[in-house]
Amino acid sequence: MSKKIAVLFGGNSPEREISLKSGKKILNALLKLGINAIGIDPINFPLLYLNKYGFKKVFISLHGKGGEDGTIQGILNYLNIPYTGSNLLSSAITMNKFLTKTIWNEYGLPVIYPHYLLNKKNFIKLNYLKIEKKILKFKLPVFIKPNCNGSSLGISKVEHLDDLFNAIEKSFIYSDDILIEKYIKGEEYTVGILDKNILPPIKIEYPDSFYNYQAKYYLNTTKYFCPSGLNKNKEKELKNIVLKAWNVVKCNKWGRIDVILDENQKFKLLEINTIPGMTSHSLYPIAAKKMGLSFYDLVLKILNLNK
Known part of the structure; x- marks a missing residue:
């Protein structure tokens, strides 16, 4: 009998819905490959029982808090069960957008400036006019985004000062810290990493003013281009930036980095996703397919990276 694999999906983060879709797609692929896999939602199953039930490996498909922030990785380290994706420290760092940007900047990598981190407690104490002034x-527009959250939940593009307070309040629903950064007009790209390989970059075109939750998961008007349309030199430059950005925060196995190409043809790093979505709308499988990997090949490869 093959090793018993647990596929973790669901959880209690705001990204639960996407995690369920990703996890079930991964689980179905493993079952069709004849692998002894069982889907587990941490809401219904105490993870400390994984050893007791004989699980030898875990495929993590939990998005956001509790999945990508090092929490689950810490539990699995304690249980001594191998798992897919980056380790505890890298997961915790990259879940924090501000911290990731700070590290990238220290290593001379291109990030969006200016930006400003605002804490919920400080927001209550600080004079609102001071925040407006800052x-x-x-110069408007700015982006307001939860510092520790994914799937574009709680993100707003603020073009008028009148909308600032509501955008800040909305963002605080998802995180105790929010990141306020200058809006950069440009073209968005996402680049997957699988083991030591950079997957073909994907260019994203969306109908709204930014790549929001609806555009990511539900709208059929969002377009993805793979190949990306970048010339060879520009694509090489992008891959070099992404690889360095991935390595300096010591991520490994698999993940995705989002980047914007501004109007001056300069790349700016946005964020890292250490457990990319694997739904029918997800980008990671699209890039892998372009490299010749079917969804089944991809799932198997990710699972076997943690031997």
């Missing part, structure tokens, strides 16, 4: 130095 943000006006950025």
Whole structure:
């Protein structure tokens, strides 16, 4: 009998819905490959029982808090069960957008400036006019985003000062810290990493003013281009930036980095996703397919990276 594999999906983060879709698709692929896999939702199953039930490996398909922030990785380290994706420290660092950007900047990698981190407690204490003044130095529009969250949940593009307070309040629903950064107009790309390989970059075109939750998962008007349309030199430059960005935060196995190409043809790093979505709308499988990997090949490869 083959090793018993647990596929973790669901959880209690705001990204639960996407995690369920990703996890079930992964589980079905493993079952069709004849692998002894069982889907587990941590909401219904105490993870400390994984050893007791004989699980030898875990495929993590939990998105957001509790999945990508090092929590689950810490539990599995304690249980001494191998798992897919990056380790505890890299997961915890990259879940924090501000911290990731700070490290990237230290290593001379291109990030969006100016930006400003605002804590919920400080927001209550600080004079709101002071915050307005600080943000006006950025010049509108700005992006307001939860510092530790994914799937574009809680993100707003603020073009008028009148909308600032509501955008901040909305963002605080998802995280105790929010990141406020200058809006950069440009073209968005996402680049997957599988083991030591950079997957073909994907260019994203979306109908709204930014790549929001609806555009990511539900709208059929969002377009993906793979090949990306970048010339050879520009694509090489992008891959070099992405690889360095991946390595300096010591991520490994598999993941995705989002990047914007501004109007001056300069790449700016946005964020890392250490457990990319694997739904029918997800980008990671699209890039892998372009490299010749079917969804089944991809799932198997990710699972076997943690031997």
